[in-house]
Amino acid sequence: MGWAAASLPGLGPEDAARLDALPVHILPRGARVFGPGETPQGFAMVLSGRIEVSLTGPSGREILLYAVEPGQSCIQTTLGLLGDEPYSGEALCVTDTRVAVIPAPLFHALMARSEAFRGFVFRALASRMNDMTALLERVAFTRVEARLAAALLDLGGTGAVAATHAELAARIGSAREVVSRRLEAMAKRGLVATDRGRVELRDPAALKRLAEAQ
Amino acid sequence: MGWAAASLPGLGPEDAARLDALPVHILPRGARVFGPGETPQGFAMVLSGRIEVSLTGPSGREILLYAVEPGQSCIQTTLGLLGDEPYSGEALCVTDTRVAVIPAPLFHALMARSEAFRGFVFRALASRMNDMTALLERVAFTRVEARLAAALLDLGGTGAVAATHAELAARIGSAREVVSRRLEAMAKRGLVATDRGRVELRDPAALKRLAEAQ
DNA sequence: CTTCGCCGGTGATCTGGTCACAGACCGACT
DNA sequence: AGTCGGTCTGTGACCAGATCACCGGCGAAG
8 A cells, every 4th residue: 555545544546546656755864845935846745754844033043843744744835835925944854754745736636626635634734733823832931941841752752862952942942051051950850861962851750740831 | 796706716606606695793892703622613704803813821921823804714713624623722803893604514515616715715824824933933033122013013003002011912922011111111212102001103114123123 | 089990110030042151072083 | 192173061141021019090980
């Protein structure tokens, strides 16, 4: 069974076959999928790997918007296709990634004839919109320590996380120094232990409580 | 000509007639259109008036996500219809508002058969998604003074704005005291003059520069 | 004209962001 | 082994912003 039938239950067999026949692009770790202001020319589905979309402020500070994982579509391409607004985020592959690109004409044809395809696209959009709202809520209303704890759990629920303070800061939209100090404070309380480029989670339960606080 | 043909150019005449025949709901100023966790049962189009969607944090702090104006659809209902995720924002009418609600079955039928309708829905989604991204960027990366200046210009580009400090704070996701102090500082520089429940814009050009800074 | 609620002002205190460094560690190269 | 450049982390000082606890002022309802 190809990827199409697996990712898009309910899709007609001939449409699935057509999708499975599309060329698959292989993007190496670190590749830039799109940058600010670009308009994509097809609808991209991630087959394997992971793409992270983040926003960079004028000062160079960054924040992770969301990640695209296997079976998900890169929503920016979707919006670009029909909304024709350019996008301000930047998408990078965190691992080697395989991507199938549905050309615009086929995308529109599928939207017209397949209920299942429309449902997939909409659910993807709805879920991203929710992600964005949740992120905005966290950035606007919760303190750095809670976001940091959440990021640590998200990255390596078990044991340890391989990330520098700068990377963690970019993920949660804060500054490197702040992450350093928060980690130090958390270490003092026995929640984590730090080492160059590595954070060991000593008390995941307490971290979880912290992540959910206010 | 009814609202449907005006808002949805390219829609077939019989579909437009069907939409125009839908009942129109009248919501008074201050009415709550939906609250956190609710799932809508139709696709809502604003015909006149203005609906504002905002997010409230646990501490009671608020932030305006976006406004829905005539000819626009309330995107939350769109997402609820196919993505079936509940939503965390709250939508309130800022003025008396007339809304047409397209029932779910008709919505799906239109999505299936009308290219124009799909285009409209997608463009609406894309534009909201961009709004949200831009908002996130501003909240994460720009200082309160810039956001405040932008809010003032947005509210009353000309002359004066009728809003309390608390309302302005809710709009930009800050705190009342902070807005008070920023306004005082801006008044000292001659950018605005304040009065109870009112802010007079003395130097819109300078405010604009401030709003666009960093 | 008084009372109650909303509106705005203020100081203290805490968190977070920015700047400017200073070590510390690492890998590569000689 | 030594050293050299780059990256990672720690630190102090300072500013912006959020929160808390108040207070005085205004205005509309009674």
